Amino acid sequence: MNSKQLEAKIHEMVEYFHTYDLDGLIGMFADNAVVLNFTNEERIGHQAIRDLLTPYFNKEFGEMHFDLGRFDADESTQTVWQQWTMSLTGPDTVSTFQGVDTFEFKDGLVVRNSVFVKSVEPLTSVAPIEVR
């Protein structure tokens, strides 16, 4: 796919979020796709990805909306980077988050997706230095 076609895929995906069409969204992923969400949890395969996303589609965190920012595409690796601001609107408040998704495509389907965010508390693993 060229850059325009890759961008169209992203818009299709976002539309599934905005219309709460989880089946439509899951259909864009390969059977064995890997998703790493912003907490770095790894989910592999349709069912695991569905389980991860179900609360969003059930509006457990509120009404969801993505405002898309910069889009970049590496056609040689069929990888896109899409920056966004996600809004979650509840009965009394609206919360916004800034992040970026990377999607790697193969045969028109997402085979890998990883999400990163802005945060003052990055995920950090601490280990003692190995003594040789």
Added chain:
Amino acid sequence: MKREILETKMHEFVEYFHVYDHAKAMDMFAEDAVAHHFTGEKWVGREAIREATRGYFAKEFGEVFFDVGRVDVDEGRNILWSQWVMKLTKDGFTASIPGVDTFEFGEDLLIIRNSVFVKSTKPLTVTTSLVQ
């Protein structure tokens, strides 16, 4: 701009971190470059970026090392995305922080825009009330 050129520039930038050469790292930015830190802070201009990054080069957070992983390039837009794990070693411990940088280069090969995102269990959140 060709992938090889942009990848070389990115590795050069990382190398300046590894040898704590603050001046040369900053010389890679355009004078009016904009950098968006993972905390959501925005620094405009080379001097602001220099001041904001001084702590890394002074080893305030420990010895810094970037283990660069996947790299994607949008050749049409002179943009590079690099995934990495930043390792900060201090007082016998190493803190590992996974993240991603995007660099946009000008035709003169200077960085004109940089933005950093991380994994986190606590994304930066702006909440506003809908109650009048």
